[in-house]
Amino acid sequence: xxxxxxxxxxxxxxxxxxxxxxxxxxxxxxxxxxxxxxxxxxxxxxxxxxxxxxxxxxxxxxxxxxxxxxxxxxxxxxxxxxxxxxxxxxxxxxxxxxxxxxxxxxxxxxxxxxxxxxxxxxxxxxxxxxxxxxxxxxxxxxxxxxxxxxxxxxxxxxxxxxxxxxxxxxxxxxxxxxxxxxxxxxxxxxxxxxxxxxxxxxxxxxxxxxxxxxxxxxxxxxxxxxxxxxxxxxxxxxxxxxxxxxxxxxxxxxxxxxxxxxxxxxxxxxxxxxxxxxxxxxxxxxxxxxxxxxxxxxxxxxxxxxxxxxxxxxxxxxxxxxxxxxxxxxxxxxxxxxxxxxxxxxxxxxxxxxxxxxxxxxxxxxxxxxxxxxxxxxxxxxxxxxxxxxxxxxxxxxxxxxxxxxxxxxxxxxxxxxxxxxxxxxxxxxxxxxxxxxxxxxxxxxxxxxxxxxxxxxxxxxxxxxxxxxxxxxxxxxxxxxxxxxxxxxxxxxxxxxx
Amino acid sequence: xxxxxxxxxxxxxxxxxxxxxxxxxxxxxxxxxxxxxxxxxxxxxxxxxxxxxxxxxxxxxxxxxxxxxxxxxxxxxxxxxxxxxxxxxxxxxxxxxxxxxxxxxxxxxxxxxxxxxxxxxxxxxxxxxxxxxxxxxxxxxxxxxxxxxxxxxxxxxxxxxxxxxxxxxxxxxxxxxxxxxxxxxxxxxxxxxxxxxxxxxxxxxxxxxxxxxxxxxxxxxxxxxxxxxxxxxxxxxxxxxxxxxxxxxxxxxxxxxxxxxxxxxxxxxxxxxxxxxxxxxxxxxxxxxxxxxxxxxxxxxxxxxxxxxxxxxxxxxxxxxxxxxxxxxxxxxxxxxxxxxxxxxxxxxxxxxxxxxxxxxxxxxxxxxxxxxxxxxxxxxxxxxxxxxxxxxxxxxxxxxxxxxxxxxxxxxxxxxxxxxxxxxxxxxxxxxxxxxxxxxxxxxxxxxxxxxxxxxxxxxxxxxxxxxxxxxxxxxxxxxxxxxxxxxxxxxxxxxxx
Numbered sequence: 001x002x003x004x005x006x007x008x009x010x011x012x013x014x015x016x017x018x019x020x021x022x023x024x025x026x027x028x029x030x031x032x033x034x035x036x037x038x039x040x041x042x043x044x045x046x047x048x049x050x051x052x053x054x055x056x057x058x059x060x061x062x063x064x065x066x067x068x069x070x071x072x073x074x075x076x077x078x079x080x081x082x083x084x085x086x087x088x089x090x091x092x093x094x095x096x097x098x099x100x101x102x103x104x105x106x107x108x109x110x111x112x113x114x115x116x117x118x119x120x121x122x123x124x125x126x127x128x129x130x131x132x133x134x135x136x137x138x139x140x141x142x143x144x145x146x147x148x149x150x151x152x153x154x155x156x157x158x159x160x161x162x163x164x165x166x167x168x169x170x171x172x173x174x175x176x177x178x179x180x181x182x183x184x185x186x187x188x189x190x191x192x193x194x195x196x197x198x199x200x201x202x203x204x205x206x207x208x209x210x211x212x213x214x215x216x217x218x219x220x221x222x223x224x225x226x227x228x229x230x231x232x233x234x235x236x237x238x239x240x241x242x243x244x245x246x247x248x249x250x251x252x253x254x255x256x257x258x259x260x261x262x263x264x265x266x267x268x269x270x271x272x273x274x275x276x277x278x279x280x281x282x283x284x285x286x287x288x289x290x291x292x293x294x295x296x297x298x299x300x301x302x303x304x305x306x307x308x309x310x311x312x313x314x315x316x317x318x319x320x321x322x323x324x325x326x327x328x329x330x331x332x333x334x335x336x337x338x339x340x341x342x343x344x345x346x347x348x349x350x351x352x353x354x355x356x357x358x359x360x361x362x363x364x365x366x367x368x369x370x371x372x373x374x375x376x377x378x379x380x381x382x383x384x385x386x387x388x389x390x391x392x393x394x395x396x397x398x399x400x401x402x403x404x405x406x407x408x409x410x411x412x413x414x415x416x417x418x419x420x421x422x423x424x425x426x427x428x429x430x431x432x433x434x435x436x437x438x439x440x441x442x443x444x445x446x447x448x449x450x451x452x453x454x455x456x457x458x459x460x461x462x463x464x465x466x467x468x469x470x471x472x473x474x475x476x477x478x479x480x481x482x483x484x485x486x487x488x489x490x491x492x493x494x495x496x497x498x499x
Numbered sequence: 500x501x502x503x504x505x506x507x508x509x510x511x512x513x514x515x516x517x518x519x520x521x522x523x524x525x526x527x528x529x530x531x532x533x534x535x536x537x538x539x540x541x542x543x544x545x546x547x548x549x550x551x552x553x554x555x556x557x558x559x560x561x562x563x564x565x566x567x568x569x570x571x572x573x574x575x576x577x578x579x580x581x582x583x584x585x586x587x588x589x590x591x592x593x594x595x596x597x598x599x600x601x602x603x604x605x606x607x608x609x610x611x612x613x614x615x616x617x618x619x620x621x622x623x624x625x626x627x628x629x630x631x632x633x634x635x636x637x638x639x640x641x642x643x644x645x646x647x648x649x650x651x652x653x654x655x656x657x658x659x660x661x662x663x664x665x666x667x668x669x670x671x672x673x674x675x676x677x678x679x680x681x682x683x684x685x686x687x688x689x690x691x692x693x694x695x696x697x698x699x700x701x702x703x704x705x706x707x708x709x710x711x712x713x714x715x716x717x718x719x720x721x722x723x724x725x726x727x728x729x730x731x732x733x734x735x736x737x738x739x740x741x742x743x744x745x746x747x748x749x750x751x752x753x754x755x756x757x758x759x760x761x762x763x764x765x766x767x768x769x770x771x772x773x774x775x776x777x778x779x780x781x782x783x784x785x786x787x788x789x790x791x792x793x794x795x796x797x798x799x800x801x802x803x804x805x806x807x808x809x810x811x812x813x814x815x816x817x818x819x820x821x822x823x824x825x826x827x828x829x830x831x832x833x834x835x836x837x838x839x840x841x842x843x844x845x846x847x848x849x850x851x852x853x854x855x856x857x858x859x860x861x862x863x864x865x866x867x868x869x870x871x872x873x874x875x876x877x878x879x880x881x882x883x884x885x886x887x888x889x890x891x892x893x894x895x896x897x898x899x900x901x902x903x904x905x906x907x908x909x910x911x912x913x914x915x916x917x918x919x920x921x922x923x924x925x926x927x928x929x930x931x932x933x934x935x936x937x938x939x940x941x942x943x944x945x946x947x948x949x950x951x952x953x954x955x956x957x958x959x960x961x962x963x964x965x966x967x968x969x970x971x972x973x974x975x976x977x978x979x980x981x982x983x984x985x986x987x988x989x990x991x992x993x994x995x996x997x998x
Contacts, residue, residue: 118860176704190947197858202927202940203971204952205675208707229757258728304799359696361617428701441701448689452959453703459954472702
């Protein structure tokens with residue numbers, strides 16, 4: 001008996017299972033909405049976290065809520081796990097398929113149902129692209145505020161699953177602050193509406209739990225988003241600093257002065273030098289760090305805020321300050337920041353993007369720690385980040401073809417996240433946990449806290465079929481990972497000694 | 500055998516039970532922390548909803564987290580229901596005792612643990628008064644934004660339980676927008692920390708579920724609140740309108756102009772005439788409605804916003820406009836609004852304060868409906884409300900000594916709430932459901948939605964001992980109330996036909 005035999009047996013089992021489940025799904029969906037051949041399912045084998053791939057058993061593309069209810073019923077009856085998928089741009093592997101599971105894509109629910117300028121809201125289906133909402137709202141002078149870098153491609157359903165942010169979330173908030181209502185289907189097939197148009201609602205705030213739940217609680221079928229007025233104008237300051245830590249202090253000084261910039265981003269020299277040849281954004285590549293600080297609002301508000309920010313930045317020791325004079329120049333300043341990830345791909349065969357968030361006052365300490373890790377792991381790291389909300393995006397540059405570099409990059413990333421938790425931060429700011437950061441969740445949370453998450457997960461999905469093994473690690477997994485939180489540990493969370 | 504016998508038997512049972520539970524509690528608490536005599540427990544028989552009273556079996560006053568854990572263990576082992584209580588200022592009966600239950604007061608956990616001006620946050624115990632946080636933060640130029648009318652007395656633990664608001668919540672948000680982290684004890688005795696200092700956190704957003712959960716999920720032991728800089732200045736406009744509906748349109752016009760006032764309150768003539776003799780706020784008592792619109796920020800910001808608001812209000816047909824010229828005048832303008840409830844108590848033997856929230860565009864329609872109900876029920880209603888966020892506080896004036904008036908007031912209130920739901924709003928904006936609005940929850944939510952609430956409740960409290968029979972009605976209760984939501988009904992919520 002050789003090792004090929006069990007493999008063949010497993011493959012035969014999967015083929016039989018695929019035939020059974022596909023047949024059941026074709027009873028409730030049109031033929032073209034069920035993909036079961038590998039050549040058709042191949043495009044779904046990964047999301048934006050392309051390092052992790054898995055061919056799904058089946059992909060379904062329903063185009064109505066009734067079809068989604070029917071798909072869930074089939075999966076429930078046949079005990080098939082379901083991986084919900086938006087546009088597949090997620091960066092943490094939340095939509096990575098399961099070998100014996102169904103990928104449920106909401107791409108075909110792509111209709112803008114209603115646009116209400118008076119109440120400043122839009123009702124959209126989950127497959128509508130983020131930017132398409134703002135494009136449709138533009139005729140009313142409105143837009144949808146959260147703007148992830150992938151906003152051309154990513155869909156609102158995926159934004160809800162991951163609680164996506166963007167460069168303007170310091171002032172305008174994350175997805176959870178910009179969604180009024182979600183209509184969703186539970187695994188049991190119940191259609192439930194969470195939230196509403198009022199500022200507060202009675203009952204438990206299940207809308208907030210649902211947003212960012214990474215497909216574990218239900219399938220989104222409709223989203224009511226808040227729209228905000230397009231500011232009359234916006235200008236951005238580019239400030240240079242001779243030392244990274246001075247830039248970090250400037251961020252703290254701006255916030256301490258009571259200013260909430262529309263955007264407050266920082267890039268270190270590695271990043272600006274990586275980006276500048278690629279996009280000619282006009283960055284000061286001699287500076288140790290540059291800060292981009294945006295003001296938006298009425299012309300008077302922007303004038304005043306630019307003046308106040310300039311004064312604070314000068315006091316904080318900026319070595320040079322440039323203010324965008326035209327809309328074209330403003331967009332040029334932003335283009336470098338927004339193209340940091342593609343630029344990393346241009347200068348390095350591979351890169352690994354982290355997403356830790358820390359208290360702002362710890363920025364200097366954590367950047368210092370990352371600099372030491374660059375030496376320890378022998379890898380370069382470019383730091384671009386949402387400085388205003390303490391959300392770091394270290395880009396670890398490596399070459400997967402060099403033996404050991406992928407492993408070193410992974411270890412480097414895990415150590416960055418552990419440092420983020422150690423200083424009172426978290427392992428993800430806006431990209432979600434998915435499969436990528438699931439082990440780091442064992443570092444972040446105590447067993448009692450993970451159990452609280454699971455108890456809510458079970459409340460919505462007792463069978464555990466919705467995106468299993470993502471986002472929340474089991475206690476067994478944490479034990480295997482060797483990072484079970486213990487009582488009296490150094491981390492700023494607590495639980496009772498009985499664990 | 501007469502009817503007195505079973506009553507005596509019940510009383511004897513309760514006395515025996517009280518002795519048993521009190522003895523067990525005295526094993527884990529100091530003597531003075533366990534109140535079991537009616538003369539000691541009497542002050543706890545109601546909260547701010549004084550129309551509903553019930554003497555509790557026992558009151559406990561723990562002064563540490565460890566004592567709370569111990570109390571919960573005793574109650575769990577002896578199967579005793581627990582009613583958590585903050586300062587007892589709640590308006591919906593959330594802290595009303597249960598005859599065979601324990602009231603757990605957090606009043607003795609009243610320490611400000613840490614004040615961090617740099618990260619703009621404070622760590623406080625649940626019994627700390629709302630206003631005491633701002634008083635302690637004042638030395639750093641900071642304050643805690645949510646300001647319920649009861650802020651002198653109410654505690655942050657109660658604010659968390661009810662997700663309290665205030666007159667500034669349009670701009671600064673409710674409790675949920677101003678709390679970073681909650682430390683709490685589950686019924687099982689686990690200490691869990693929810694939330695964190697970062698803008699987003701991985702895992703499910705249990706912090707948002709916990710805030711506003713009315714004591715059903717756990718006992719708060721520590722709260723980390725966000726502090727915001729005290730604005731340099733603030734001014735308020737008082738605008739008069741000849742018709743209520745014109746005032747409502749002005750509210751919509753302000754929001755549509757992209758202005759987010761620091762406060763945006765409306766009072767009808769019944770209210771201003773009720774208040775004026777009492778506080779001499781300088782109100783225009785000839786106007787059908789007055790609007791109070793506050794701007795805060797830097798002097799330049801406030802100047803500009805006052806000018807923009809004045810222009811919008813004039814265009815919207817204001818018949819008179821006054822702007823506060825001094826801080827004393829600003830406080831005078833607000834004093835009338837803040838004293839509306841006591842003023843109602845001055846002109847009417849009893850009043851019933853509602854708390855419905857509606858989409859802003861429906862303000863005119865709902866006020867018209869309330870005017871018709873005044874005729875139908877033969878009772879006066881004074882309307883004061885947070886116009887900016889559509890949160891109505893109709894004060895129904897009645898005299899409980901006149902046969903039938905209490906019942907008419909209750910029916911009047913229920914009809915107002917049903918109208919709020921009908922136009923797409925909710926039955927409570929900031930006062931919570933408690934016991935007062937529990938039947939109206941059957942109007943607001945479909946069975947699948949109530950079941951979703953219960954499933955989360957059970958996830959935290961499988962035994963159902965934490966504040967049972969509050970906030971979420973059972974399906975049986977809704978059936979008895981005769982308001983079970985049915986498929987195809989007129990209400991803007993949905994569920995599957997299987998219910």
